[in-house]
Amino acid sequence: MFHFSMDNARSVGVLSLSGDLTIRNAAEFKEAMANAMDQANQLEINMTEVERIDLTTLQILCSAHRTLLKKGKSLALSGTVPAFIRETVQQAGFADCAGENETSGLWKGVTN
Amino acid sequence: MNVEIDTSAFTEEAYELLSELEDSLLELEASPGDQELISRVFRAMHTIKGSGAMFGFDAVAEFTHEVETVFDMARNGTIPVTKQLIDLTLAARDHIRALLDAAAGGEPADQVNANRIIGGLRSLSPDKKSGGGAAAPASTPGKAPVNTPSADEPHIFRIRFIPNPDIFATGTNPLLLLNELRELGECRAVAITEKLPDFYDLDAEVCYTGWEIFLTAKIGENAIRDVFIFVEDECELNIRLLDRDQMIRDQEDGKKLGQILVERGDVQQNDLERALLPLGDRLVKAGVISQDRVRAALTEQQVIQEKHDKKKTAETATSVRVPSEKLDSLVDLVGELVTMQARLNQTAGSIGDHTLQLIAEEVERLTAELRDNTMSIRMLTIDTTFNKFKRLVRDLSTELGKEIELITAGGETELDKTVIDQLNDPLVHIIRNSIDHGVESPDLRRACGKNPTGKITLSAIHSGASVLIRVQDDGAGLDAQRLRAKGIEKGLLSPDDELTEKEAFQLIFAAGFSTAAKITNVSGRGVGMDVVRRSIEGLRGSIDVTSTLGKGTTITLKLPLTLAxxxxxxxxxxxxxxxxxxxxxxxxxxxxxxxxxxxxxxxxxxxxxxxxxxxxxxxxxxxxxxxxxxxxxxxxxxxxxxxxxxxxxxxxxxxxxxxxxxxxxxxxxxxxxxxxxxxxxxxxxxxxxxxxxxxxxxxxxxxxxx
CATH class of the missing domain: 2.30.30.40 (SH3 Domains)
Known part of the structure; x- marks a missing residue:
């Protein structure tokens, strides 16, 4: 469900997520995120295999993103983001939530 | 220099508005309390007055102003909507039409009649002295605003929805509520995440998010509240109708610099937004507001602007008026093209050149598309024709002391313009017949155990390459025996002729045939129905009659979709x-x-x-x-x-x-x-x-x- 791998040379960590990512396992997801955030300076999240998300997912990602930005670290998405996730982000009005500008925005290409 | 103003655009629009006015008035008669209908009547008159004055139809403008003044009182609730008011307004509508006809070179309008109408209308107003002074503006700034959201125009609502932090515990998914809103209309949500804490203080199972949602929909506030009915106690909900009039006033009174620049084309909307962002940033940095609030405000502006733009395009791009002769000649040309294309096909086939054949096939495809397109341009919905009959039924039934309700269905059915144009007279005859001979007087109906109010149903439906138009009444029905006897009397049948019921019914279309005991000025002279048959056959259509004695008659016209x-x-x-x-x-x-x-x-x-x-x-x-x-x-x-x-x-x-x-x-x-x-x-x-x-x-x- 949560798989973390680290490219030590570039200090890029990739957290690959899969399956359901909803309130049922929100605590575990937060845990996994916290872990990954500690280890990597540049964190990438791969959501290609994710099947369901909800508001808790968006809150965790959004909060993590802001916190990392404050610390001078970065959070980005890698791989393809499934269309339903983009849609949920757009419908929930999170599109440029932490993305004050085009470079740091988490959900690039999605607008409210 | 003398500037020639093309007034045909006005007259055409005015005729349309008049028929809309008539419809609204008739509907209003049925439900006198409907504010929306009153507003519609008022709007129609207001537009006629306004554009009438603009195009130099002063008589129309002055007269309409008088009527409008009285109706304005009805709109504000100063006077009630009574049958008398509707009668007078209908008469006024006819007079406006007469004025327009007169301006187009018809007979001069009857001034005595106009004075009578105005006198009648003025007597309705509580303050009998009012109504004078045709030049006075119709609406005074002091009048109470009518704040009924109209159903035919979408409104923008701003919904502030802030769920309680523990809302997840009840199993509620706020995103589903947003989806429900989305089903009501066009919806844009902006998440307000200012309460979202630093990651390390975040409780994954708490809801920190609130929303500002902009919903553009043709609904009332209650429909929105219904969405939130189950979470009412678990959230903060604030719904506000973004007042359209307020917005327009804002726009007209003091346009913001940015807006002016955009409207002048000096600045693109996108650029403006980008320029505004730094202001938001500065406000955010100053701690005045959060980032999300700025985004919400920008979205609000955008939604309003979009609606405004949409309205503008809708006003300009919905239709183009073209004289029907131009369409007729277009159809002729397409007809010739179709013929030529058939020749091309045949020639290409006989020459046997492959390339030529390919071209011929391509031309065939294009011609077919062109033909279908041209035909569809000539297609009109039949509802305008149907609506005319509401008035006819109302006036005739009152005249004959009958109570009749006209129900129409399938008004959206499309037919070729030529067919529609030629359909009016036959339908008038058929409906007159139904009113006069078909539907019985209320007393008789009561005696027969029927509803004293008769019903005439006018419907249209597609059936293959034809359209079926049905006039159905729940009146006395046709008496085959009586028809037969009358047929023999008139020498149309010999006494030993045997007739099926259907054949007997067809007798009503014979020239000079009428079973009406007395001739009224409505029907009974026996000229109507044979004219009906002739004109329907002229349209390559057919007529079918079915009837049950005592239950009613149905006349079905089968017409081709197109004639060309x-x-x-x-x-x-x-x-x-x-x-x-x-x-x-x-x-x-x-x-x-x-x-x-x-x-x-x-x-x-x-x-x-x-x-x-x-x-x-x-x-x-x-x-x-x-x-x-x-x-x-x-x-x-x-x-x-x-x-x-x-x-x-x-x-x-x-x-x-x-x-x-x-x-x-x-x-x-x-x-x-x-x-x-x-x-x-x-x-x-x-x-x-x-x-x-x-x-x-x-x-x-x-x-x-x-």
Whole structure:
């Protein structure tokens, strides 16, 4: 469900997520995120295999993103983001939530 | 320099507004309390007045102003909507029409009548002195605003929705609520995440998010509240209608610099937003507001702007007025093109050049599309015609002391303009008949145990290449016995003629036939229904009557969708070509010599156990030559019976551009026209109904002689 791998040379960590990512396992997801955030300076999240998300997912990602930005670290998405996730982000009005500008925005290409 | 103003745009619009006005008034009569309808009436009059004055129709503007003034009082609730008010306003509507007709060169409008209407309207107002001074503005700034959200125009709502932090615990998913809102209309949500804490303080199972949602929808506030009904106690909810008038006032009074720049085209909307962002940033940095609030505000602005833009385009791009002659000549040209294209196809086929054939096929496709497009431009919905009858029914039933309700259905059905134009008079006759002879007086209806209010249903429905228009009443119905007796009395039948019920009903279409005991000025002179039949047949349509004594009558008109181009079946007898309307054709079967012998000289054939009579085109038109061994029978449906037409050869489907026959051939009623073939030859289009009728009559005559 949560798989973390680290490219030590570039200090890029990739957290690959899969399956359901909803309130049922929100605590575990937060845990996994916290872990990954500690280890990597540049964190990438791969959501290609994710099947369901909800508001808790968006809150965790959004909060993590802001916190990392404050610390001078970065959070980005890698791989393809499934269309339903983009849609949920757009419908929930999170599109440029932490993305004050085009470079740091988490959900690039999605607008409210 | 004298500037010529084209006033036709105004008059056309005014006529449309008048019919809208009439509809609204009639609806208002049914539900006098409907604020929305009152506003609609008011708006229609206001527009007529405004554009009338603009185009120099001062008489129209002045008169309409008087009516509008009184209706404004009704709108503000100063005076009630009464039958008297509606009667007067309807009369006023007629007078405005008369004024317009007069301006277009018609008879001058009746000033006495106008004074009577205005006098009547003025007497309705509580302050009898008001209503004078035609130049005074209709709406005074001090009047109470009418704040009823109209149903036909969308509103923008701003919904602030802040769920309680523990909302997840109840199993509620706020995103689903947003989805529900989305079903109500166009919805844009901006998440307000200012309460979202630093990641390390975040509780994954708490809801920190709130929303500002902008919903553009044709609904009321309650419909929105309904969405949140189950979470009412678990959230903060604030719904506000973004007042349209307020917005417009804002825009007109003091446009913001940015807006002016955008409107002048100096700055693009996007650039403006980008420029505004730094201001938001500065405010955010100053700690005045959060990032999300800025985004919400920008979205709000955008949503309003979008609606405004949409309205503007809707106003300019919905329709283009074109004189119908231009359309007629376009159809003629397309008709010629279709003919030429058939020639091109044939030539390309005979030359056998592959490239040429490809081009011919492409041209064929384009021509077909062009034809369909042109035809669809000429298509009009029938509801304007239907709506006219509301007034007719209202006026006539009042005059005759009857209570009749007109119900219409299928008004959105489309028909060729020419068909619609020629449909009006026949329908008037049929409906008048229903009102006068069909529906009984309220007393009689009560005595029969019926609802004292009679019902006439006017409906239209598509059926293949035809449209069925039905006039149904729940009146007395037709008495076949009485019709028969009357037919004998008028010498249309001989006393020993046997008639089916259906044939008896058809008698009502005979010239000079009326069973009405007394002649009213509505109907009963016996000129109506035969005119109806003639005009419907002129449109290549047919009429069907069904009736149950005591229960009511239904008259169904079957009309072709279009008159200019039809799909036909091209057939051949010797060297002559004929076209049968494809809509009527059901199947083709072979007729061999043996089949003919088996029938022992009768013109019938057995098709899968069904005996079908046939007509030989060869014999009918006395075409010389011998028939081939195997002939073809085209079986068609004529007057709900299956009848075969024997030809030598079936050539195939043919795009038939109908050309009317020259004067010398007008009496040949068996042909509904002619068409030009690909090879330049001419094919006659058969009018199957008429042909069958002639053959039947001839045979009956022959039998009589024997």
């Amino acid at each position: 181009i039809i799909e036909g079946l091209l057939v051949m007898v010797e060297k002559e070509y004929f076209v049968l309307p494809l809509a009527a054709v059901e199947e083709c079967v072979e007729l061999s010599r043996e089949d003919v012998q088996k029938a022992h000289g009768r013109h019938v054939i057995n098709v899968r156990g069904e005996i079908i009579p046939y007509i030989r085109i060869r014999d009918r038109f006395e075409i010389a030559g011998t028939a081939p061994d195997i002939e073809q029978i085209v079986i068609s449906e004529v007057d709900e019976k299956r009848i075969g037409f024997v030809v030598d050869k079936v050539v195939g489907q043919h795009q038939t551009v109908i050309k009317t026959l020259g004067k010398n051939f007008q009496h040949s009623e068996e042909f509904s026209g002619a068409t030009i073939l690909g090879n330049g030859g001419v094919a006659l289009i058969l009018d199957l109904t008429k042909m069958v009728r002639y053959v039947e009559e001839e045979e009956i005559r022959e039998l009589d002689v024997q």
